[in-house]
Amino acid sequence: MIRRLVAYTHGEPADVLAVADLPDDPPPGPGQVTVAVRAVGLNFLDVMLCRGTYPVRPDPPMTPGVEVAGRVVAAGPGAEHMSDVDIVACPALPHGALGDTVTLDAALATPLPAGFDPVLAAALPVTYQTAWWALERAGVGAGQTVLVHAGAGGVGIAATQLAVTRGATVFCTAGGPDKLAVCRDNGAALAVDYRAEDFVAAVRDATGGAGVDVVLDPVGGDVFTRSLSCLDFEGRIVAIGAAGGPPPPVDPMALVAANATLVGLSWGSAYPWRRAERVREVYAELFALCAAGAVRPPVGRTPTLEQAPAALSDLAARRTTGKIVVRVGREAP
Numbered sequence: 001m002i003r004r005l006v007a008y009t010h011g012e013p014a015d016v017l018a019v020a021d022l023p024d025d026p027p028p029g030p031g032q033v034t035v036a037v038r039a040v041g042l043n044f045l046d047v048m049l050c051r052g053t054y055p056v057r058p059d060p061p062m063t064p065g066v067e068v069a070g071r072v073v074a075a076g077p078g079a080e081h082m083s084d085v086d087i088v089a090c091p092a093l094p095h096g097a098l099g100d101t102v103t104l105d106a107a108l109a110t111p112l113p114a115g116f117d118p119v120l121a122a123a124l125p126v127t128y129q130t131a132w133w134a135l136e137r138a139g140v141g142a143g144q145t146v147l148v149h150a151g152a153g154g155v156g157i158a159a160t161q162l163a164v165t166r167g168a169t170v171f172c173t174a175g176g177p178d179k180l181a182v183c184r185d186n187g188a189a190l191a192v193d194y195r196a197e198d199f200v201a202a203v204r205d206a207t208g209g210a211g212v213d214v215v216l217d218p219v220g221g222d223v224f225t226r227s228l229s230c231l232d233f234e235g236r237i238v239a240i241g242a243a244g245g246p247p248p249p250v251d252p253m254a255l256v257a258a259n260a261t262l263v264g265l266s267w268g269s270a271y272p273w274r275r276a277e278r279v280r281e282v283y284a285e286l287f288a289l290c291a292a293g294a295v296r297p298p299v300g301r302t303p304t305l306e307q308a309p310a311a312l313s314d315l316a317a318r319r320t321t322g323k324i325v326v327r328v329g330r331e332a333p
Contacts (some may be wrong), residue, residue, distance in 0.1 A: 004099030005308055008050035010059050013312035016051060017064075019305055025103050028076035033106045035087065039122035040097045040137075041053060041067030042308065042324040043154065044218075046241050047267065047316040049093070056269055058094030064312075066090050067125040068097035068270055069118035070329070072109070079106035086112045088121040090272050090284070096307055100329060107274050110283045113291075120264070120290065123297035123323045128286050129279065130240060130267040131158035131216075135166060137263050138214045138236045140187075140219050142167030145212040147203055147230055149219045151188060152179035154323045155240060157298045160186045165294050171206060173199045175318070182321055186298070194223075203230045221245040228260065236261040243318075298322030 002024055005018040028034045046064040048054035068089055075083045087109040091102050110122055126256030140146055145165045150156045152173025160170045164187040171190040172183035183191040192202045203212060213231035217224050227237055237260065239247070255262055272280055291297035300322035303311045308326045315324060 002100040006061050007050050013050045014309045019308040028074050028103050033072045033079050034103045035070040036073045036076040037328040038070040038118040040065040040326045041122040043126045062094040063096040065096035065098035067122050070120035082106050090125050110280050113287050119325050121296045122325050127154040127158040131162050132282050134216050134238045134265050138238050140168050142302050143304050144168045147171045147212045147215045149173050149217050151183040152321050155156045155218050157186050161295050163307040165297050200229050219244040220247045231260050238263045299325050302327050
């Protein structure tokens with residue numbers, strides 16, 4: 001028997017997720033591997049999966065968890081070269097990683113460097129790959145300015161660290177003094193408490209009225225709309241998510257008048273499959289940046305599998321800072 005976190009209906013994570021004892025997985029098929037899970041990164045998309053609001057909507061029963069680090073314990077035909085390899089991967093839904101084992105396509109798995117901490121590895125895929133591609137598609141380089149919303153969250157911290165490695169100046173928004181300190185600790189030159197002040201005015205003031213080159217927005221809602229007023233000439237805004245609710249419709253002519261560019265980015269739903277080789281190259285860059293200390297995945301909590309539903313509820317309520325990584329199997333406390 002194996003343990004697996006399962007949602008049998010849609011709703012809030014703490015209400016619909018429970019640990020179930022299930023039969024062992026069948027042997028992996030051609031091109032597949034079965035992974036003994038050691039660590040699973042949690043994301044807001046896991047909350048959306050439980051609620052049934054994520055753009056990809058697997059029907060229950062469903063197991064969330066789209067970032068996994070572990071060891072391959074069984075390999076199907078054509079994937080034998082992955083046997084006994086420590087890997088990081090994003091499994092395909094609805095067969096998420098929050099359990100003792102997960103079976104996935106070997107093409108989705110990237111080998112880890114020897115001795116790489118699985119907890120840190122599980123903190124990389126969604127947040128750091130999303131941040132890397134957001135900066136890449138926005139053309140962020142040395143001397144540019146970037147506004148990162150939710151700067152104390154997983155994607156926010158990753159984006160701040162990676163933008164600094166590119167030579168950019170980073171401004172962040174966050175709620176409260178503790179989260180502002182997190183933003184500064186990770187390289188933000190300016191941290192704005194969106195609860196206490198108008199971030200548009202703060203950004204305009206910090207840039208002498210010009211605005212920023214790029215905005216990264218995982219929040220949505222009216223934050224997205226107000227962010228358009230933060231852009232400099234030929235500025236770019238990357239819509240990453242909608243943790244604060246869907247943004248209002250955008251008038252294309254408003255973008256035309258502002259000479260602004262709107263970029264949509266959903267890394268986990270497409271890039272591991274559509275840009276697999278490039279994604280592996282980005283992982284290699286992230287591993288090297290971790291080894292050099294330039295990237296520091298901010299793991300704040302490491303709950304057990306049984307504690308994961310409550311941790312997801314805290315994530316949904318914005319009671320978290322940095323990354324939550326669930327420890328599973330022999331990595332559990």
